[in-house]
Amino acid sequence: MVWAGAAVYLLMVGLLVGGAPRASGTVHGAGALLAASLLAGAVRRAPLPALGLALLGSTAVVVGPPTSAHESPAAAYQGEFLSYLAVDVVLGFVVATRARRPAVVAVAVSFAVQLLVTGLFAHGDNLTVNGLIALLAMAASCTAGLLARERREHAAALRTQEVAEAVTAERLRIARELHDMVAHSIGIIAIQAGVGSRVIRTQPAEAREALSAIEATSRETLSGLRRTLVSLRQADRGAAAVAPLPGLADIERLAAATADAGVRVEVRHSGDQRPLPADIDLSAYRIVQEALTNVVRHAGTGQCRVTIDHGDEELSVEITDDGRGGTGNGSGHGFGLIGMRERVALLGGHLSAGPRPEGGFRVTARLPLPARVGVAR
Template sequence: MGALLAVSLLAGVVRRMPLLALAMALFGSTAVVVGPPSSGHESLAASYQGQFLSYPAVDLVLGFIVATCARRASIVAVAVSVAVQLLVIGVFAHGDGLTVNAVIAFLALATSCMAGLLSRERREHAVALRSQEVAEAVTAERLRIARELHDMVAHSIGIIAIQAGVGSRVIQTQPAQAREALRAIEVTSRETLSGLRRTLVSLRQADRGATASEQSPLAPSPGLADVERLAAATAGAGVRVDVRCSGEQRPVPADIDLSAYRIVQEALTNVVRHAGTGRCRVAIDYGDEEPSVEIVDDGRGDTGNGSAHGFGIIGMRERVGLLGGRLSAGPRPEGGFRVEARLPMPAPVGVPVEAR
């Protein structure tokens, strides 16, 4: 009891300087063993055997060292504790008591070391899981930003490039058409800069942990309601877009709305850049359970947007996969290319009603 009381008094030392606490516990426990035995000659052997029970206090400190200290320090502490305890038991225990006390000391040491190792492994495993979760979250955020920037910038740059080409060809012969091309370039550039600003400001605010009251007002993210404006911009690049809507038009969740818009945007970018046609069709279906978008053109049937050429279709698949939807993209048998995405609505969360 005295040794356990001493360990409780040294709890602060154990946390700050565990190796010093182990040395003090070893010294105190050994002093108890080598000191004068308790009174009563008839219980001299029993007194020596009972005195060895002071060493579990050392084992408690040793378990804490194994759980919290570096491996090299833990190995040294275990080796010193084993050597001291077995040496003292070998010198002061006699007869059958030698074997019994040696076995008890070894089991107590092994138990404390195993408990310390389990505690260390549990803590290291928890740290590894947290690190993995952080790394996965960072990777997912990087992919999300990459998709947003690709879908937003690729479409705008494609339109700007085509309009710039048209303007350069007709600037001498058709000044009015050249002015229209320049105006389209200006509008598209401003919209792209606005989108980039919204993305960058959101990233900076998230990095600084800004509160809602500190955040600057940002333009809302685009959605299916903006497809008509997107079609008009695409028409300015030389591709006429026929937009058709079916089903009851209703608000959809923001993530589905944005993903559907980005899929249409990327598909139209591919039509402008790769299809070699002057028209395409966009069909939006506000289904009861899963809204869908379909983009069909009658061009060459190959967008050239495979893994070796770009990340457009890859980004589409990632967006649809995150929402648990389905995407099909490929050439049509009758010619042209078709992209269809189905984005299921989240299941409503019902409130359980207790039966009466």
């Protein structure tokens, strides 16, 4: 179908070339310009061959028909200009879509042919003016093609940047999830393993409890890892359902697991407890989980307190302990505080973490809440 249009174009050019000699150059040029519309399909599929056909047809129309004796030089040049106008349009498309080297060759060939034909068939003093007009028309088409190319390349670069940023954000999200989930469990397992190894001969009952805690924590961690991997492998949201993500409703279970590691956790709730958006609920849970992990690993204390305040406009989570405290920037806690700050920043909240004047360490996260949510997660 594409090349059928090209064949019809050549047929139309043949009719124009063999037409009545009394027709003016303007009529021949307009006919060539209209006939070039038949090359639209070929221009999309094969711009360079289409440019060659347009250049051949336009040149044949300009050179072929005999000039009427009564035709003015201006009318003759109008025919030349209209004939090559289609070539300039195709040339602009070539510049916009083809590689740089083929585009430069196409521009050079088109300019040479038009300059040669204009020079041979211009009338008297019109040679310079006609050549200048043809050059300006070609420059305009090439400029339009270059602008279209730059716009397309800029859009492609933006899409590439967006994809890269999305990939980076997803990698950071996965890293935070894995760190918050694994670090807490591994910390508890390490402590329980140490306790079990010390009392396995003198206190077998406590050793069995430590081993039971290690088994339960390991199974829970394995379940969380499996849930994460399954969610990553899901091709779409309609895939098989997985276990729900943890939230503030699971804080008591988290506190119990932390107590098995030797740190008793006192949980306090205040305000109007209500269903929260999934991202806020999960982030609040992960912040508490990471803070408790740091207490177990670094504080050197046997107790801490978790305060959760459900305000009208924000959710406040505070974890305090009376242990050894720590550095204000949290550099000694690896990526834990970094992950917490990233979570809070993504939700537009505020996180503060540092030693307390009276001793110990405090982590406070304030997460803004949307309007009252009546639908549970």
